[in-house]
Amino acid sequence: MFTVKELTKVFPEYRGAANDSILIRGMMTDTRKEVKQSLFVPIVGESFDAHQFLTEAIKQGAVAALWQKGRSLPEAVPTEFPVLFVDDTTAALQQTAKFYLDKVAPTVIGVTGSNGKTTTKDLTASILQVKYKTHKTAGNYNNHIGLPLTILAMPLDTEVAVLEMGMNKLGEISLLSKLAQPDHVMITNIGESHIEYLGSRENIARAKLEILDGWSKRGLFVFDGDEPLLTSLVSGSSSVSCGFSEGASKPIQHIEMTDDDSSFKLDNVPYHIPMSGRHNIKNASYVIAIATSLGLTAEEINRGFNHLEMSGMRFEKHKGKQGALIINDAYNASPTSMKAVIEVVCHLKDKKNKVLVLGDMFELGDHAADLHASVASAITEQIHTVYTIGEHAGMIIKALKATHPEIESKHFQTKQSLSDQLQDKLTSETVVLLKASRGMKLEEIMNDLTN
Template sequence: MILRSIETIIRMLDADFIEYKDMTRMVSGVCIDSRKCTQGNLYIPIIGAHFDGHDFAAQAIEQGAVAVLWQKDHPHPPQGAAVILVDDTQQALSELAKKYRESLDLVMIGITGSNGKTSTKDILCSLLKRKYVTQKTHGNMNNEIGVPLTLLGLSDATQVAIVEMGMENRYEIDALTRLVQPDIAVITNVGEAHLENLGSIENIARAKAEIVHGLKENGVLLFNGEQDVLKLALWQEELPRGTTVKSFGHDERQDLFSYGDVTQDAGGISFHCNLLAQPASMNVYGKHQVMNALPCIYIARALGMSEAQILEGLADIEQTGLRCDLVALGAGYVLDDSYKSNRQSVLAALDTLCEFDIPRRIAILSDMLDMGDQAVRIHYDVGKALGRYPIDRVCTYGEMSRFIAQGAINAGVKDVTHYETKEALQEAVLEELDAPCILLVKGSRGMQMDSIVTYLKERRNRQHE
């Protein structure tokens, strides 16, 4: 959004500039892709491993950009727009986002965690928009580029902002939370994602705990109290003065907890929560979603929302795609959970799969990336765990998923096949949809398992034309 004048942006960055004829002109929006620039934008050229955004500044101006950040070590600044000179364009993007965030009068909520942060963001937005002008991170814009762009996309009219923060290494959450400056911070959980970079679950927990570094005084910290490793990581942090700390989980030791009666059907899940007098229903799948809902209900209550508004929001959640999306195909269903994968999320997806009262269940599993030196063991352990589930067929694809297949065979699963190509796998499972069944498709984003879902949709639709 950033409806600020060029002159104001220069002051926010304390930057040098090349004189322009109309410094009072308003900037409406920030863009880092010259092809997507629109009238009134500020273009910020980012330097990547294989490209330099400075090379496309002229195109951005042709598209309508009225101002351009320009790194001082680059020659030949463009003409036709205000040129704001900075030492480093990516640093300037972060600094501008920080200053802009500080100019906004709103409640800022920051969310991080190994699993569930996107679902938590979606649930929370569904609740809060019933009462407040609410904006949230779009898609997966949760890194050092996406978070500043999310902040700069907030409107002056926004009352509550929900910002998702991801990481691959230590101190990345530290940097992001200092930009976001949350009034409320949520840590959904700690899992094995990015184990390759961080080396241990303890280091992952410490990286997630960095969210408190940007938490405002008298803020609120909500965290998964069922994980001792996370409790220890937070215990080692110095919390801002006046922080209210609440844990959530499924047992009564927590400050916030759900208690039983969690059920799932084709319409979604239902549950009881001690924060609500009535049972709640959500139009999402997976009993693990109750854990994601708990901090959202608490926040909604803390911000003065009624139970009726909360129940309405829970019943109508608009989820980010590829996360336990249930698609009816042929005589069966596909449960598309192909956005990410690690041991915890695979087991949660298998739980969800087996909660459907459908006569035949097929698990299609691919590699869990970024598992580091423990990758073979983790994949094998997931395969062994398959022996505990009432699953009729297991199909695997990917180099590491060979070990899932081997673990499943050793656990006594009868029908296990490893496929060398996606094409062979998707052809093999297509005929399953001729009879009542449900297929779970699960894998890390880099494995692009959503292409299997796309193939199955296209083939089934073509058969019925």
């Protein structure tokens, strides 16, 4: 990666053998994990301070450390151990990432959006690695600490870095964008996630548009062409909108879907993805726009789609008891994403008995009751059973009884009682969807449903 000596140009105050060419091969923020040849960064949070673990970090493989000025070093730390003094260790982690990003100098693609950003990030990396040495955000390492760690995990020969950027409040994506300085940027959509903190979809759109704050403008800005909050605010020759409406600069056409895949055309060129759902088609269209601008052919793009490597708990299909199909999409949820995945289940042809298990969606604030109730609008007569769990998910049942009283529906207080009731539903003709915000941990039901 880099040497401690190189870091002294970024942090000129130090002690120990910082001028030696000691190689740093990784980052350590958690001393419970061994990381050989690492730089220890003691993060300070609201309820913890990792400075107290420096001696443990050394035992776990740290060869140097960042250290907040004014704090006393433990007496047990060897005098030759390199310590670089900084004003704030989290800010210094970001500075280190910026230094390393400049050293590697990859083409950077920034991805944000209320829903689908992780899927779009995975799609982008799968396609671009057909032609380029590609590095991507692991899991959802997409905040002010996760993004720098993602950058610092890049191999030196990385040609393209696909970086996911998340947020809870205004200003957070701006910081990430200025750090990453993306060449190409994508906004997948504007949903309701984080409306508790931001107050309105208009403010959510403004927060997502902060990804332009660090945009180098050397590449494309690709966004949802079906979202008025974006189309009304965005213009310019480098802007590309993808969507199902005729107003999109790249309209998606000739759509065909099965239970397992989708075909469509963009710019009259045929593409195929091993995923179903209109939302996945739209995410793929953003990726095609970026990949084409980076010189990939349609054949190379389709080849990349056929070798997808997706993050966990995103429409994961599992074989359940009695031959049932269990779909685990419980990584996270918002009203927009929940409706989208319900639509996919509604149109599945292989399984006749369709069961939805839906849990609470978080960070909706005062809008929680209404936004949970709105999910019922996506539930059609193709669905046979709806079970809910959580503080607000029962509003889905209440709204559903008004529109589709013939659909079996019930709210549960515990996962165990819900799981017990599900057992009688499991047949070779059954598909069960698990969908909720991450904190609901609906995946815990999986063991009861699978062999």
